[in-house]
Amino acid sequence: MPDRSALATRTRSGLGRVLIAVYAVFALAATARTLVQVVERFEVAPLAFTLSGVAALVYCLATAGLARGGRGSRRVAWLSCTVELVGVLAIGTLSWVRPEWFPEATVWSHFGQGYGFVPVLLPVLGLLWLRRTASPAAPVSG
């Protein structure tokens, strides 16, 4: 399986390695945030907190998918990044239009304003990186 491992190495090298580190930070942040919200006061904002949980799961899957980098893992990463992009755009828009649905913030509220708008950039960077590393011809900076 030389091709498979070359693909995996390519996915987690160079900029990809830094991107995975940022993803891991968000996976940790979103998971910890969800745990605290669910344990402390789930009944206050069930929708927002459920979405926090979805976001946390998606960040964990994207991190693991990119870090493993094999063919199947890349598919998981691609799906996670896509769900994440749709999620951050949908929740970002809804949190401006229908603020009453979100009495408490999620990672994706206001396009991730609470996190320096990184949540709206991450899925775009993730998808671009997956595309760039799909073929061996693409140069990998490092």
Next chain:
Amino acid sequence: MVLGLSLALTGLCLVAVAWAVVKIVRRSPLLWSSTADRVLLALLGLVELGLLAQLVTGFVLMASTDAPAGLTFAVYLVGVLLILPAGTAWALADRSRAGAGVLVVACVTVPAMILRMHQVWSGDA
């Protein structure tokens, strides 16, 4: 929270960030075999020790005062300990300058979490 400790840890992290940025610019990989890199990693080890001290003082403060901080604060105290070990391991596994890039991410994350801890501690979260 102990402000002096937070400021010292933030300062050390920013020194590490500057160092790592220099490595990125010079396209220098992070290598355990390089003495200079071991000094950088020792600096991160020092920060980690400081974060452990912060964990202890944080829990003592939580137990001895009735500040509004609760579970969130405790999770931050513990969670911040994961960043540098995980970041260092992930950085050392790379043979390009990306390793230094990972250290930048880790060393920016730690002060950001310390800042959030202060916000949570003072109740403006």
